[in-house]
Structure formats: C-alpha cells, structure tokens
Amino acid sequence: MRIFLSILALAFLVGCGSEGLDFQKGQEALADNDIHAAEDAFRQSIRKGERVKDSYLQLGYLYERQDGNTLLALWHFNQALKYSNKDDQDLKDIRSAVTRCEDQFLKELSTRGRESELQALKFKIKLLEDHAARQKRWIEELRRENTDFRKQLAETN
DSSP states (O other): OHHHHHHHHHHHHHHHHTTTHHHHHHHHHHHTTOHHHHHHHHHHHHHHTSSHHHHHHHHHHHHHTSTTOHHHHHHHHHHHHHTOOTTOTTHHHHHHHHHHHHHHHHHHHHHHHHHHHHHHHHHHHHHHHHHHHHHHHHHHHHHHHHHHHHHHHHHHO
C-alpha cells in the first residue's frame, strides 16, 4: 500500500511540475525566434487548458508583430481578456493591446479601401485606353476604305 501511495504521490508531483510546460516551450521558441514552434506550443497549452490567458496573450503579441495578422491578434487579445480576472495585473496591458489592434485594423481597412479604389480606377483607365485603341483602328480602317472608294470612283469617271 505504501508503494502504491508513493507512486501516486510521485505521479501527482510529476503532473504538477509539467503544468505550463507547453507555455514554457513557447517562450523558449520565441527566444530562439522560432515563430512556428512558438505558435504550436502556445496553441497546445490552450488545448490542454494550461496558462490559457498567458498563451492567448503571447499569441496576440506574436500576431500583432506580423503584417496582415492584426485581426488575428485582436481576437487573441480579446480571448486573453475573456480569461482574465478583474484583479489581473495584465488587464491594463491587454486592454491597451486591444485598442491598439482595433486602431491598426481600422487603418488597414481604410488603406485596403483606397487600394481597391485605385485598382478599380486603373482598371477603368485600361478599359478606356483599350476602347480608344479600338476606335483608332476603326477610324484607320474607315480612312483606308474611303481612300479605296475615292480611287474606284475616280477610275470609273
């Protein structure tokens, strides 16, 4: 019975010591600048329910640094807020990260809008240029036909 209890206590201690192991792996991967390994480790930590808020927070920071992932960062920061308590020390930082990402995303949307307007304008200009080129070819064909008809008329008279 003592052996069983000793094994059970040892298993409990080993289990407790491994809590947050994936989060720690994520931190180490970030330190090594291995973004993909860090993402995987933080996601694994969330799946296991270990240091969920901290993992969401780290993923938010990670995506915030990558171009084009502002919305993804915003979602992860909001998840970190969801798992935060009212007395968390990180709460103010998380809220400012949410605000920062919201502002950045609005800028990106406005830029995308301008870019799509510019692309539409370029497309319209190309259509007009193509139309003008067709018109020029048509006018040249009409001039040639006109010249040919004049020659035929001059020959018949």
